[in-house]
Amino acid sequence: MESTSLEQLLAEYEFFGALGPADLALIAGCGRNEHFDAGGFLFRQGQQADRFYLVRAGRVALEIEAPGRGSLVIDTVETGGIVGISWIFPPYRWQFDARASEPVRAVGFDAACLRQKADDDPRLGYELMKSFAGVMAQRMQSARVRLLDLYSDVRTG
Amino acid sequence: MFAPAEALAPMVPRPFRVAARWPETRGVVTLALEPVDGPPLGFAPGQFTMLYAFGVGEVPISISGRQDGQVLQTIREVGAVTRALCAAEPGEVLGARGPFGSDWALHAAQGRDVVVVAGGLGVAPLRPAIRGLVADRERYGRISVLVGARSPDDLLFLDELRALADDPGLHVATTVDHAEPAWEGPVGVVPELIPDAPFDPSTAIALVCGPEVMMRFTAEALLDRGVPAERILVSMERNMKCAIGHCGHCQFGPEFICRDGPIFPYERIRRLIAVREV
Numbered sequence: 001m002e003s004t005s006l007e008q009l010l011a012e013y014e015f016f017g018a019l020g021p022a023d024l025a026l027i028a029g030c031g032r033n034e035h036f037d038a039g040g041f042l043f044r045q046g047q048q049a050d051r052f053y054l055v056r057a058g059r060v061a062l063e064i065e066a067p068g069r070g071s072l073v074i075d076t077v078e079t080g081g082i083v084g085i086s087w088i089f090p091p092y093r094w095q096f097d098a099r100a101s102e103p104v105r106a107v108g109f110d111a112a113c114l115r116q117k118a119d120d121d122p123r124l125g126y127e128l129m130k131s132f133a134g135v136m137a138q139r140m141q142s143a144r145v146r147l148l149d150l151y152s153d154v155r156t157g
Numbered sequence: 158m159f160a161p162a163e164a165l166a167p168m169v170p171r172p173f174r175v176a177a178r179w180p181e182t183r184g185v186v187t188l189a190l191e192p193v194d195g196p197p198l199g200f201a202p203g204q205f206t207m208l209y210a211f212g213v214g215e216v217p218i219s220i221s222g223r224q225d226g227q228v229l230q231t232i233r234e235v236g237a238v239t240r241a242l243c244a245a246e247p248g249e250v251l252g253a254r255g256p257f258g259s260d261w262a263l264h265a266a267q268g269r270d271v272v273v274v275a276g277g278l279g280v281a282p283l284r285p286a287i288r289g290l291v292a293d294r295e296r297y298g299r300i301s302v303l304v305g306a307r308s309p310d311d312l313l314f315l316d317e318l319r320a321l322a323d324d325p326g327l328h329v330a331t332t333v334d335h336a337e338p339a340w341e342g343p344v345g346v347v348p349e350l351i352p353d354a355p356f357d358p359s360t361a362i363a364l365v366c367g368p369e370v371m372m373r374f375t376a377e378a379l380l381d382r383g384v385p386a387e388r389i390l391v392s393m394e395r396n397m398k399c400a401i402g403h404c405g406h407c408q409f410g411p412e413f414i415c416r417d418g419p420i421f422p423y424e425r426i427r428r429l430i431a432v433r434e435v
Binding site for chain 1: 214216235236237238239276277278305306307311334335336337338340341342343344345346349353367368370371374
């Protein structure tokens with residue numbers, strides 16, 4: 001019952017929009033609804049990357065601890081966004097902390113379960129990889145633009 | 158052969174007294190200017206003046222508002238002239254020419270949803286437009302104000318933005334490039350705020366001001382959302398010197414930014430904006 005309702009729920013999100021009902025059912029079988037209080041961590045830097053999350057409501061901050069500067073928020077993920085990419089690639093370790101900056105409702109997915117299903121069905125794996133490639137491209141673009149430090153003023157006068 | 162006096166007038170600075178000065182963010186100051194004599198300076202939202210620190214030099218500065226008949230100009234310290242302007246104390250006299258340039262054409266936005274997108278100091282020339290939109294909001298559709306800055310400490314006019322954000326009739330979102338955990342808003346680039354802004358792209362008009370690269374990404378995000386290029390207005394800033402299209406320093410393809418702009422429909426400049434030789 002849980003996976004059926006989860007499957008319908010996933011179909012509402014753009015991230016899973018290219019997937020058909022059979023694929024959504026397979027993916028939903030690896031997911032479950034989760035809740036995080038404001039300030040709670042979805043995961044911590046250095047831990048094993050064994051899940052990823054679809055944010056259903058709230059905002060998640062991706063943070064990095066900078067010696068002497070404390071924590072810095074380097075990105076945020078809002079409703080409909082995906083938190084967690086490191087589960088796809090060895091060594092499956094989180095690169096950042098993910099903290100709920102407000103109460104968060106999310107669907108958490110078991111990474112080992114999904115990796116196994118993607119290995120068993122390369123077409124499903126390819127569809128999933130395309131969706132994650134879109135997320136990675138968007139984050140890389142955002143990071144590159146911010147590297148430009150656009151708001152600094154290079155004019156003189 | 159001497160030019161007649163009226164032809165020289167746009168080149169002759171009018172004296173303005175600094176009535177008040179206050180810091181905004183690190184390196185950014187607002188001056189309230191009143192004319193030493195004559196009528197107050199009239200302007201349309203989006204226009205600029207050439208502000209003259211006597212003995213130092215002259216630079217184009219956006220008009221960021223009006224207050225008690227005084228004109229507000231918000232200045233970032235980036236060189237010798239702006240350093241002198243930012244340091245001007247109340248009572249000092251500066252020169253001002255103008256106002257110059259095209260405006261945000263708020264009349265064309267009537268009856269439409271309006272999306273205002275500002276990055277960094279770009280919120281300064283947009284503030285008179287935002288104030289005008291909010292004051293006459295019944296003339297417009299839904300109003301969205303999207304603001305980006307380097308960090309929370311670099312957000313200009315923060316109190317005013319907070320007041321706008323508390324207004325249930327407006328959609329206001331701010332984002333920063335990076336922040337400390339106490340920041341509760343989004344972190345990312347300002348074009349990422351566009352997908353969630355409530356507007357009808359088939360009729361909406363967008364007003365965009367900020368660093369040129371930010372405006373390019375913002376315009377492309379607006380195009381992706383379905384806003385046509387002719388209804389995306391961007392405020393360009395190039396090397397403006399004379400402000401009346403004579404010196405050619407701000408030539409941008411067939412346009413002079415000071416005379417034909419600074420505000421252009423994106424459609425008119427899209428072809429040139431990414432050309433590095435222009």
